[in-house]
Amino acid sequence: METKYLSPKAFAEVVGLHKNTVLRYIKEGKIKAYRLNRKVIRIPLSEAELFLAGKRRKGRGRKPSIDFPL
Secondary structure, eight states: OOOOEEOHHHHHHHHTOOHHHHHHHHHHTSSOOEEOSSSOEEEEHHHHHHHHTTOOOOOOOSSOSSOOOO
16 A cells, blocks of 8 residues: 655644644654655655644653653
8 A cells, every 4th residue: 555645734734733733743843754755755645633632742842741740
């Protein structure tokens, strides 16, 4: 089965975001994407399905994953 890919602009149109927001989410690790060369980024269609289903990735936030008691 062949995997389909979207450009950041096409992904933004599908999920209803601005292209810059999509690029920021990619940088933060919230959306999985592949850089084919310096200018070309592709996002698997499955990421759009996850995004629309509300199952976004957590990203690489600065908050620790373990809560320490105060």
